[in-house]
Amino acid sequence: MNRAFLYNASANLITFVLMMLMSVCLTPYIVHTLGVEAFGLIHLTQNMINYLSVITASLSAVVVRFFSVAAHKGEMEKAQRYLASYFVSSFLLSISLFLLCLFVSHQLVEWLHVPVHLAKDTQTAFILGGLLFMLNFVMSGIGAAPFYANKLYVSSIGQAIQMFLRALMIVILFTWTTPAIWHIPLAAVIGSLAAMGIGIYYFKKLIPWFSFKWRHVSLSSSLTLVRSGVWHSFEQMGILLFLQIDLLMTNLLIGAEATGQYAAILQFPLLLRTLAGTLAVVFAPTITKFYSNQDKEGLIQYAANAIKWSGLFVAFPAALLGGLAGPLMLLWLGPAFEELKWLLMIHAAYLCLTLMFLPLTYVPTVFNRLKVPAVVTLILGVSNVLFAYGLTHLLQLGLYGIASAGAMVLLIKNIVFLPFYTARITNQKRTIFYKHTLVPLAGGLFIWGICAGIQAVYNVTSWWELFCIGGLCFILYMGYLYLFAGTKRERMQLMRKVKHAVSR
Structure with missing residues (x-):
């Protein structure tokens, strides 16, 4: 780095x-x-x-x-x-x-x-x-x-x-x-x-x-x-149909009060998306420079590493959000919102899986190959509206129908289409990017499991307890990153840099 x-x-x-x-x-x-x-x-x-x-x-x-x-x-x-x-x-x-x-x-x-x-x-x-x-x-x-x-x-x-x-x-x-x-x-x-x-x-x-x-x-x-x-x-139209249509459909299908409840719930998923977006854009200038220098091999390797590091950054807050959804909603907004913790868990689960692929969105941009992503995104956006209407209005699933529809569509777009299409326009194997997702996913499951295990034996009733659990999970996650995120050579380089910084 x-x-x-x-x-x-x-x-x-x-x-x-x-x-x-x-x-x-x-x-x-x-x-x-x-x-x-x-x-x-x-x-x-x-x-x-x-x-x-x-x-x-x-x-x-x-x-x-x-x-x-x-x-x-x-x-x-x-x-x-x-x-x-x-x-x-x-x-x-x-x-x-x-x-x-x-x-x-x-x-x-x-x-x-x-x-x-x-x-x-x-x-x-x-x-x-x-x-x-x-x-x-x-x-x-x-x-x-x-x-x-x-x-x-x-x-x-x-x-x-x-x-x-x-x-x-x-x-x-x-x-x-x-x-x-x-x-x-x-x-x-x-x-x-x-x-x-x-x-x-x-x-x-x-x-x-x-x-x-x-x-x-x-x-x-x-x-x-x-x-x-x-x-x-066209792509933006599709994105709006599966990322910013939730509140409009909630207002039209359920009502104003449900819109307010869902808007409050969406604050944390929105923050996760913002985190992933700000991390993804950090990789964009270098991806653009690799393309300008016609270094396709360097671009592919850099994009693959971007998936891994973006996933590692996002996995921890997403897992923490899902694992502590119950006490967080109770302490944050009060007992009236605690029952909506399952909505927060749905969002945390699928965002942990999908957001790590965001750095790949800049590859079709620099290659100026935008037609196919635009059409696919628009089709998926329309599908999200239809799924949300069916699950919410016809099956009477309420807010859970809207959240589930968004989860299905984003999983298809980011986990299936985006890595496949990026591999295609760069003439790589279709599965080249998936091996870099294993470490972030395992880290997310590790933290979510710790949170669930603590709540199984202990009732979290205060912000102080919530912060302590978060701090413990952070320490354990740092240990996980040191052991599994990098190679042995990268760990040795990191330790040398830390020692050098301390000595200075």
């Missing part, structure tokens, strides 16, 4: 820990302050706004790739055209989409199950959420600088500051004014503006050779991005 990787991974993990702590603290605070129904509407409206990413993904999903490949090849003029064209295109498109959000906000209450007393606040929250989405859309171009320079910890700094300001503003608004749903997206907008300022500063610092000039704005460059990214839009 080189220094850049360690910096990026460490920064992303620290950001994830901060995100987790803030989510753990803010979720019960918001639920008890605004109520379960209001909490569900906050996340439901933001999910609905995220559906606009079907349109924006055609630009934002590929601009970093095109810019980085061109810059690594020394084609600086070409790289500047891609980025300048993106900034202008994203700004114009953002204005159009924000006007669409204004129109939709007036129809929102008629489409959803929204209590009358929350109708106006929900509309305001939707408009502010639309503004937040547009800011993040434009900021995707700013993220090209740390990606190209392989200094993703810069983006992590911005995210950490954004999260801190968001949490601070929520507390201030709830304390100094009458708490309302729209305070949550307003706080997020304020945090996003601060992150944008930091991003612009480092953007100029990391790629000083870039300067925005109107002569670099090119319709042909924009069309190149759109043509390549159109399949990303």
